[in-house]
Amino acid sequence: MAADVASPSGILLVDKPQGITSHDVVSRARRALATRKIGHAGTLDPMATGLLVLGVGSATRLLTYLVGLDKTYEATIRLGESTDSDDADGVRTAVADSAAIAAVTDAAVQAGIARLTGEIDQVPSTVSAIKVAGRRAYDLARAGEEVVLASRRVTISRFEVIALRRTEGVIDLDVVVDCSSGTYIRALARDLGAALAVGGHLTALRRTRIGSFDVADAASADDIAPARLVPAADVAAAVLGALPVTADEARDLRHGKRLEGAADRLGGAVRAAIAPDGVLVGIVERRGADIKSAMNMPEEASA
Numbered sequence: 645m646a647a648d649v650a651s652p653s654g655i656l657l658v659d660k661p662q663g664i665t666s667h668d669v670v671s672r673a674r675r676a677l678a679t680r681k682i683g684h685a686g687t688l689d690p691m692a693t694g695l696l697v698l699g700v701g702s703a704t705r706l707l708t709y710l711v712g713l714d715k716t717y718e719a720t721i722r723l724g725e726s727t728d729s730d731d732a733d734g735v736r737t738a739v740a741d742s743a744a745i746a747a748v749t750d751a752a753v754q755a756g757i758a759r760l761t762g763e764i765d766q767v768p769s770t771v772s773a774i775k776v777a778g779r780r781a782y783d784l785a786r787a788g789e790e791v792v793l794a795s796r797r798v799t800i801s802r803f804e805v806i807a808l809r810r811t812e813g814v815i816d817l818d819v820v821v822d823c824s825s826g827t828y829i830r831a832l833a834r835d836l837g838a839a840l841a842v843g844g845h846l847t848a849l850r851r852t853r854i855g856s857f858d859v860a861d862a863a864s865a866d867d868i869a870p871a872r873l874v875p876a877a878d879v880a881a882a883v884l885g886a887l888p889v890t891a892d893e894a895r896d897l898r899h900g901k902r903l904e905g906a907a908d909r910l911g912g913a914v915r916a917a918i919a920p921d922g923v924l925v926g927i928v929e930r931r932g933a934d935i936k937s938a939m940n941m942p943e944e945a946s947a
Contacts, residue, residue, distance in 0.1 A: 651679055651681070651701050651702075652677045652678070652679055652700050652701050652870050652873060653700055653701030653702045653703050653873070653876065654700055654701070654703050654873030654874050654875055654876055654879075655697060655698070655699060655700070655703055655706065655710075655873065655874045655876065655879045656673060656677075656682075656697075656698040656699075656700055656863070656868065656872055656873055656874070657695060657696070657697060657698075657857055657859075657861055657862035657863065657872070657874070658673070658695075658696045658698060658862050658863055658864075658865055658868065659693070659694060659695065659696075659859050659862040659863065659864055659865070660688050660692070660693055660694060660695075660696050660865060661693055661864075661865055662690070662691060662692070662693050663690060663691075664690060664865070665687075665690050666684060666687035666688050666696055667687075668865075669696055669698075669865050670682050670683075670684060670698065672865055672866075672868060673698055673700070673868050676868040676869060677700060677868065677869075677870060677873075679700065679701060681700065681701050681704060682698055682699065682700050682704070683698065683699045683704040683707050684696060684697065684698050684699070684707070685697040685698075685699065685707045685710040685711045685713075685854065686711055686825070686854070688849075688851060689731065689733070689830075689849070690733065691731055691732060691733050691846075691848075691849065692849040692850065692851065693849070693850045693851075694717075694849075694850040694851035694852055694859050695851045695852060695853065695854055695857060695858070695859040695862055696862075697710055697854055697857055700873060702876070702941055702942050703876040703879070705939055705941060706876055706879060706880055706927075708939075709880070709883060709884060709914075709927065710854070710855065710879075710883065711825060712825045713825060713854050713855030713857075713883070714799075714801070714822065714823065714824050714825065714854075714855065715822070715823055715824075715825065715827070715851060715853060715854050715855075716802075716820065716821070716822050716823075716851070716852050716853035717820070717821045717823070717829050717849060717850065717851050717852065718818070718819070718820055718848075718849075718850045718852055719818075719819050719820075719821060719829050719833070719846055719848060719849045719850070720816055720817065720818050720819070720846070720847045720848040720849075721816070721817040721819060721832070721833040721836060721837075721844055721845075721846060721847070722814050722815070722816050722817075722833075722844060722845055722846075722847045723740075723745070723748065723753075723814060723815040723816075723817065723836070723837050723840060723842050723843070723844045724739065724740045724744075724745050724813055724814035724815060724837075724842045724843065724844070725738070725739050725740070725814060725843055725844070725845060726738040726739075726834070726837060726843035726844065726845055727845045728770070729769065729770075729830070729845075730769045730770075730828075730830035730831060730833060730834040730845050730846060731769075731830045731833075731845055731846040731847070731849070732845065732846065732847045732848075734845070738843050739813075739843075740813075740841075740842035740843055742813050744841060744842050745810075745813055745814065745815060745842055748815060748840050748842055750808060752840060753805065753808065753815070753817065753836075753840065754805070756836050756839045756840050757803050757805065757819075757836065759839065760800060760803060760832055760835060760836060760839075761800050761801075761802075761803045762799070762800060762801075763797060763798075763799050764797070764798060764799075764800060765795040765796070765797055765798075766795060766796060766797075766798050766827065766828065766831050766832075766835070767793055767794075767795045767796075767831065768793050768796065768828050768831055769828050769830045769831050769834065770793065796826060798823060798824050798826055798827040799823065799824040799827075800821060800822070800823050800824075800827065800832070801822045801823065801824075802820060802821060802822035802823075803819060803820075803821050803832070804819060804820045804821075805817050805818070805819055806818045806819060806820060815842075816847070829846060829849055830845070830846045830849075833845050833846040855883060856882055856883065875922075875924075876924045876941065877916065877918055877922055877923060877924035880916035880924050880927065881916045881918060881924075883916075884912075884914055884915055884916045884927065885911065885912055885915050885916065886915065886916050886918050887909065887910060887911075887915035887916065887917050887918065887928060887935075888918055888920075889903075889917050889918065889919060889920075889925060890920065891919065891920055893917075894917065894919040894920075894923075894925045897917055897925050897926060897928065897936075897937050897940065898925060898926070898937075898940055898943065900937065902931065902934040902935060902936045903928075903934060903935040903936075904933070904934050905933050905934065906933075906934065906935045907930045907931075907932065907933050907934055907935055909935070910928070910929075910930050910935060913929060913930065914927055914928065914929045914938060915927070915928055915929075916928075917937075923941075924941050925937075925940065925941065926938070926939050926940035926941050927939045
């Protein structure tokens with residue numbers, strides 16, 4: 645009788661192309677890897693391209709530790725035109741006159757960007773997936789209902805103009821943004837345009853980094869294969885730091901036991917407990933003087 649083939653497990657980096665949804669990418673991954681158990685650590689709009697981080701199999705348990713990582717985006721902001729979605733997929737709602745555009749100096753653009761750098765309170769775009777009374781904001785907006793979203797504190801650690809072009813009554817800015825999780829780059833475009841009194845929206849967006857993961861290491865959406873999976877232990881150790889444990893300690897952690905008096909070994913709030921064979925036991929945390937499991941990975945069946 646043939647041995648059972650182990651279910652695929654690991655973290656998958658995918659470079660999403662333009663024009664398809666993040667769910668489309670997940671569907672492709674499910675077909676390519678022959679498993680339904682795939683989740684994501686944050687989506688991209690259909691217009692956007694770039695890095696998606698998917699959890700496959702038991703590694704979906706790691707996603708909760710990845711969703712809050714900071715990110716880098718490359719984007720193009722068009723000043724002088726507004727849309728109802730704050731990006732190019734929306735309906736144009738306003739166009740600035742040529743005199744207003746001409747009055748926007750390079751220095752004014754830089755000053756506006758400076759005011760949107762650091763810790764800021766940002767109101768997400770109305771056409772977003774945020775839920776309001778149990779319904780997605782974009783569903784409410786498309787139904788013609790008024791949508792009022794609360795501001796959220798985000799951190800923009802870098803907002804840099806790479807190129808500025810003035811053409812046909814608009815100003816296009818190519819920018820790079822380093823930001824905290826939950827930041828809407830569309831909202832940055834909207835708010836910069838509003839501050840300059842000409843309106844603005846996003847015409848291109850590419851996510852190039854999530855935490856230590858880089859889009860250069862990602863598979864294309866047509867090149868998803870088991871060989872592209874990154875082991876959960878490697879990912880958890882890179883993101884959280886590794887705590888090597890003995891085989892006996894690995895067994896105890898898996899059985900819900902604490903490692904008594906071992907908290908000084910942790911060196912941080914949480915760590916990835918790695919067994920001698922290199923397998924991820926789980927994520928552990930400090931509890932007084934002890935170490936206990938915050939999340940355990942299932943033991944993989946031997947071939």
